[in-house]
Amino acid sequence: xDRHNILPDNPVEKGRGYMPAVSVNPSxxxxxxxLTGRNPDGALVTGGMAAQTRRAFERLQAILTxxxxxxxxxxxxxxxxxxxxxxxxxxxAVRSAFFGAARPASTGLVVRRLADPAMLIEVELVADLxxxxxxxxLLEKYNAENHPGDFYQGSIVNGGRLxxxxxxxxxNPDGSVAGVGDWRRQAEKVYDNIxxxxxxxxxxxxxxxxxxxxxxxxxxxxxxxxAVRRAFYQGDFPASTLVEIPGLxxxxxxxxxxxxxxxx
Amino acid sequence: MPYSTITPAEAKPVANYKMATRMEGGRLxxxxxxxxxxDNGHFVGTGDIGAQARQVFQNLRRVLxxxxxxxxxxxxxxxxxxxxxxxxxxxxxxxxxxxxxLPASTLIVVQGLFHPDFxxxxxxxxxxx
Numbered sequence: 061x062d063r064h065n066i067l068p069d070n071p072v073e074k075g076r077g078y079m080p081a082v083s084v085n086p087s088x089x090x091x092x093x094x095l096t097g098r099n100p101d102g103a104l105v106t107g108g109m110a111a112q113t114r115r116a117f118e119r120l121q122a123i124l125t126x127x128x129x130x131x132x133x134x135x136x137x138x139x140x141x142x143x144x145x146x147x148x149x150x151x152x153a154v155r156s157a158f159f160g161a162a163r164p165a166s167t168g169l170v171v172r173r174l175a176d177p178a179m180l181i182e183v184e185l186v187a188d189l190x191x192x193x194x195x196x197x198l199l200e201k202y203n204a205e206n207h208p209g210d211f212y213q214g215s216i217v218n219g220g221r222l223x224x225x226x227x228x229x230x231x232n233p234d235g236s237v238a239g240v241g242d243w244r245r246q247a248e249k250v251y252d253n254i255x256x257x258x259x260x261x262x263x264x265x266x267x268x269x270x271x272x273x274x275x276x277x278x279x280x281x282x283x284x285x286x287a288v289r290r291a292f293y294q295g296d297f298p299a300s301t302l303v304e305i306p307g308l309x310x311x312x313x314x315x316x317x318x319x320x321x322x323x324x
Numbered sequence: 325m326p327y328s329t330i331t332p333a334e335a336k337p338v339a340n341y342k343m344a345t346r347m348e349g350g351r352l353x354x355x356x357x358x359x360x361x362x363d364n365g366h367f368v369g370t371g372d373i374g375a376q377a378r379q380v381f382q383n384l385r386r387v388l389x390x391x392x393x394x395x396x397x398x399x400x401x402x403x404x405x406x407x408x409x410x411x412x413x414x415x416x417x418x419x420x421x422x423x424x425x426l427p428a429s430t431l432i433v434v435q436g437l438f439h440p441d442f443x444x445x446x447x448x449x450x451x452x453x
Contacts, residue, residue, distance in 0.1 A: 064351070064391065066353070066355075066387060066390050066391045067390070068386045068387055068389075068390040078356055079356065080355065080356050080358075080387045080390075081353055081354060081355040081356060081387045081388075081390070081391055082353070082354055083351040083352060083353040083354075083391050083452055084351065084352055085351055085352075086347075086351070086352040089352070135352075135354045136354035136356075142435075144436060144438065164354075165354040165355060165356040165447075166356050166357070167356060167357035167402075167404075167445065167447045168357070168437070168438040169357075169404060169434045169435075169436075169437065169438075169445075170434060170435045170436035170437065170438070171434060171435055172435045186354060219347075219352050220347060220349065220352075221346065221347060221348070222346070222347045222352070222399075223330070223344055223345070223346045223347075224344060224345050224346075224347075224399045224400040224428050224449060225330075225343065225344040225428060226337060226341055226342065226343055226344060226400065226428035226429050226430060227402075227429070227430030227431070227432070228335075229338060231336070231338045233334065233335065233336045235336070235338070252334075252335070253335040256332040256333075256334040256335040257330055257332050257335060257343050257344045259332070260330050260331065260332035260333075260343075260344075261330045261344060261346055274432055305432055305433060305434050305435065306433050306434070306435060307408045307432075307433030308431070308432065308433065309338065309339075309408075309411065309431045310338070311408070316430065316432070318402075318430050323346055
């Protein structure tokens with residue numbers, strides 16, 4: 061494992077449970093989907109933030125274990141919470157116990173809503189698996205447990221050739237917005253744009269390894285977005301996260317989607 | 325530079341950033357969301373988005389330098405703000421910091437950040453080569 065924990069000469073992050081940055085010599089990299097406090101039957105665990113945090117991290121642990129990794133291999137953590145006070149008082153300590161002395165880079169966000177209105181926390185990870193990709197394109201998607209969702213829980217790729225796509229919105233090449241007020245049209249335009257970028261990079265939708273979907277309304281997205289998304293990926297979904305937030309860069313935009321893809 | 329830029333003919337960015345970047349070697353660096361703490365651990369610019377943005381991008385630059393890179397190493401940044409009204413001030417600071425085209429970029433207005441005083445947080449991923 062060739063990991064550098066980046067700590068500038070700056071005391072402020074000390075004791076905060078994460079590193080300002082982490083670099084790795086990327087060979088095999090794991091992206092997880094956003095994981096929540098759901099049980100295998102899809103229902104949320106009872107018991108509020110502490111229980112949801114524990115369940116989310118247990119599921120992440122299973123995904124890491126499947127890949128032969130542990131929390132010490134995590135490079136980046138992304139936390140989405142809907143109740144910061146609850147996280148501070150009863151979630152943070154649960155999270156810390158899973159990481160022990162390990163310190164990933166981290167970003168924490170308070171969002172308006174997650175997939176289920178009762179969901180309080182969702183967590184996604186990037187981990188360095190080490191080992192050798194042996195020059196071959198590497199793309200392995202898997203589930204550590206059965207679930208009904210249109211996503212894989214983990215994607216393992218050759219980390220040296222990743223494609224990072226800017227968040228895509230429903231903009232036309234002339235700068236105008238496609239589908240003002242129209243969720244279906246915006247979903248189509250966003251995936252059109254993602255498709256153009258992937259093609260320009262010599263990749264296909266199946267090579268998407270991680271997707272983050274930011275929407276102004278999960279309820280509206282659910283009526284129009286998933287059909288467009290299924291047509292785009294044709295069953296070969298990335299690890300993914302869906303989050304509701306109050307705004308995007310222009311008031312007309314209803315959805316923004318970011319994709320990381322593996323390129324050969 | 326250990327990455328290449330993808331510029332599709334059929335789709336354009338909405339501002340001065342790259343549509344996508346492809347890593348071509350080097351070390352992969354993940355940077356935590358940076359907030360407006362100064363070197364002494366004091367929070368800078370309470371209620372002042374311009375001051376916070378300047379501190380945040382200075383911190384981002386320092387982390388990159390500590391990792392052996394600089395702003396040109398960035399593959400992608402994500403800027404989180406809590407009010408869309410703050411975006412023009414953020415864009416002004418960001419343009420002066422990058423002095424040209426940004427890397428691949430995403431802007432999201434979130435409900436909040438991890439302290440009520442935080443108005444902006446910026447994270448990045450970079451190729452250090």
